[in-house]
Amino acid sequence: MPHRPFSIVFSPPFTFFLIIAFVSLASGIGCTPANDVEPASMVIYNGKVVTVDDTMPEANGIVINGDRIDLVGSNTEVEAYIGPETKVIDLQGNLAIPGFIEGHGHFMGIGSNALNLDLLDATSWQGVADMVATAVSEAQPGQLIEGRGWHQEKMGDLDESNTVRGFPTHDVISEVSRENPVILRHASGHATFGNAYAMELASVDRNTMQPEGGEIILNNTGEPIGVFVERASGVINRARRNMESRMTDDDRSARTWHEMELASQEVISKGITSFQDAGSGWSTIEMFKRGVDEDALQVRLWVMVRGENLDAETLKARRLIGYGNHMLTVRAIKLAIDGALGPRGAWLLEPYSDEPASSGHNTGDLVEIEATANLAIENGYQLCVHAIGDRGNREVLDIYERTFKAHPEKAPGARFRIEHAQHIHPDDVPRFGELGVIPAMQAVHCTSDAPWVTPRLGVERAGNGAYVWQDLMRSGAVITNGTDAPVERVDPIASFYSSVTRKPTTGEAFYPEQAMSRTEALRSYTLNNAFAAYEDHVKGSITVGKLADITILDQDIMTIPSEQIKDAKVLYTIIGGRVLYQR
Numbered sequence: 211m212p213h214r215p216f217s218i219v220f221s222p223p224f225t226f227f228l229i230i231a232f233v234s235l236a237s238g239i240g241c242t243p244a245n246d247v248e249p250a251s252m253v254i255y256n257g258k259v260v261t262v263d264d265t266m267p268e269a270n271g272i273v274i275n276g277d278r279i280d281l282v283g284s285n286t287e288v289e290a291y292i293g294p295e296t297k298v299i300d301l302q303g304n305l306a307i308p309g310f311i312e313g314h315g316h317f318m319g320i321g322s323n324a325l326n327l328d329l330l331d332a333t334s335w336q337g338v339a340d341m342v343a344t345a346v347s348e349a350q351p352g353q354l355i356e357g358r359g360w361h362q363e364k365m366g367d368l369d370e371s372n373t374v375r376g377f378p379t380h381d382v383i384s385e386v387s388r389e390n391p392v393i394l395r396h397a398s399g400h401a402t403f404g405n406a407y408a409m410e411l412a413s414v415d416r417n418t419m420q421p422e423g424g425e426i427i428l429n430n431t432g433e434p435i436g437v438f439v440e441r442a443s444g445v446i447n448r449a450r451r452n453m454e455s456r457m458t459d460d461d462r463s464a465r466t467w468h469e470m471e472l473a474s475q476e477v478i479s480k481g482i483t484s485f486q487d488a489g490s491g492w493s494t495i496e497m498f499k500r501g502v503d504e505d506a507l508q509v510r511l512w513v514m515v516r517g518e519n520l521d522a523e524t525l526k527a528r529r530l531i532g533y534g535n536h537m538l539t540v541r542a543i544k545l546a547i548d549g550a551l552g553p554r555g556a557w558l559l560e561p562y563s564d565e566p567a568s569s570g571h572n573t574g575d576l577v578e579i580e581a582t583a584n585l586a587i588e589n590g591y592q593l594c595v596h597a598i599g600d601r602g603n604r605e606v607l608d609i610y611e612r613t614f615k616a617h618p619e620k621a622p623g624a625r626f627r628i629e630h631a632q633h634i635h636p637d638d639v640p641r642f643g644e645l646g647v648i649p650a651m652q653a654v655h656c657t658s659d660a661p662w663v664t665p666r667l668g669v670e671r672a673g674n675g676a677y678v679w680q681d682l683m684r685s686g687a688v689i690t691n692g693t694d695a696p697v698e699r700v701d702p703i704a705s706f707y708s709s710v711t712r713k714p715t716t717g718e719a720f721y722p723e724q725a726m727s728r729t730e731a732l733r734s735y736t737l738n739n740a741f742a743a744y745e746d747h748v749k750g751s752i753t754v755g756k757l758a759d760i761t762i763l764d765q766d767i768m769t770i771p772s773e774q775i776k777d778a779k780v781l782y783t784i785i786g787g788r789v790l791y792q793r
């Protein structure tokens with residue numbers, strides 16, 4: 211055990227006495243540090259520390275020994291622990307906060323996206339071709355080049371000469387990728403681009419049959435231009451399947467392993483110290499374990515296992531809490547009850563305002579969800595059900611309520627979650643607090659979706675039920691925060707900005723009275739996420755005895771003008787007392 215002479219300072223009854231004692235001791239011996247102090251492994255000082263711990267909300271420095279926080283205090287207090295071997299981080303006035311916890315994302319999706327071209331910001335088709343050309347120059351001949359995020363509406367250089375019905379033709383891209391198949395998904399996910407070589411691999415030509423529910427776009431001479439809409443994407447994706455069928459099992463698992471490493475690096479570079487994965491299978495979880503053993507997976511993971519075909523025996527045998535020194539936990543199950551609002555898949559109590567014939571889709575069997583809820587509570591698992599529409603949320607709350615009634619001894623503190631909880635009938639809002647159900651929300655979805663929430667739901671439902679963070683908090687609910695990456699970029703600062711402003715890129719703030727305060731937003735991204743994973747005793751705040759998971763930012767996002775928040779950068783990500791990212 212490291213020597214901790216001042217850690218007791220933070221237990222409130224002794225605070226006053228010990229501060230007096232320390233002050234008189236310090237004045238008695240001048241400025242020299244107390245001589246019985248053992249140097250720490252790391253000291254962070256000379257800045258602002260926002261702890262998310264109500265017993266001491268702010269400080270100037272942190273003392274770390276091994277993977278734990280040993281002391282939080284003033285510069286004078288923490289400097290005493292600097293020895294010749296101590297790793298010292300001078301904050302130079304910058305901000306240290308508890309490491310961000312991503313509350314709902316798809317870890318392996320981030321990894322595979324990292325291997326692909328990110329076209330979300332492309333504003334010209336020639337720019338896309340240039341990105342492809344660079345990727346080709348770094349790839350082996352024959353290697354598949356993939357990307358995602360192009361949108362013809364954003365391309366400034368498209369006109370009648372290089373488009374068919376608004377869609378770009380393949381020529382400029384095929385020219386720079388003669389020996390590599392190229393497949394680029396549309397930003398919406400509802401169309402796919404393929405170059406000439408990909409079309410060749412997929413056996414697409416002027417005679418290919420048009421698939422039902424989709425369209426291969428043809429030019430005026432009947433040749434495919436390289437764009438495949440809706441279900442025609444399956445036709446061009448034959449090229450990928452063709453390539454994958456040639457891979458060996460070893461190649462496939464090497465690629466998955468690499469994607470895991472990339473995901474780990476990507477999230478750590480964003481200041482994330484723990485990540486809550488919204489649904490993986492047992493074989494992926496086995497790989498995560500090996501990743502922890504071999505230090506290839508360096509961010510802490512809390513994983514929901516996918517909820518199909520589970521039984522009590524497997525759940526008991528595979529339950530995992532704090533594996534590898536709090537690196538991996540598996541004690542939650544993921545299911546879904548509906549779809550998303552954009553494509554009108556969210557399950558609503560009343561029809562869509564812009565499509566009166568539809569109330570959305572119920573995508574998960576209610577009887578099975580209830581059976582899984584019982585299985586979960588009986589075997590020490592949390593249940594996390596995706597629900598976006600007000601009907602979806604009500605059905606899940608009903609199921610949870612019955613499950614809790616049937617297990618009164620286990621119900622208090624079951625910490626069951628509803629993933630997204632975006633649109634809730636006002637009558638159901640108080641039930642989150644009453645039942646202790648956690649709305650696992652993503653603030654950044656509110657600002658991305660804002661332009662079409664009101665058209666879909668109408669003014670009344672949008673106003674009293676969409677992303678109602680303040681109403682939920684008033685009900686006593688613990689709101690979590692995240693990005694649902696790779697649906698959104700895995701950027702806590704962007705979601706923090708959305709939390710406190712509710713401002714979309716263009717237009718007015720979306721019902722700003724529901725915005726979080728900065729303190730609430732930071733808590734939602736740290737301590738609340740830890741609570742929602744039963745991990746608040748070891749993480750989520752800068753508190754003596756907790757894991758030394760700390761993020762350092764170059765701007766004080768707690769006080770700067772809100773429009774500057776988006777520009778804040780991560781300077782350091784520290785996990786378990788190790789600096790794993792430094793800008």
Ligand SMILES: [Zn+2]
Nearest residue numbers: 314315488694
């Ligand atoms: Zn998700």
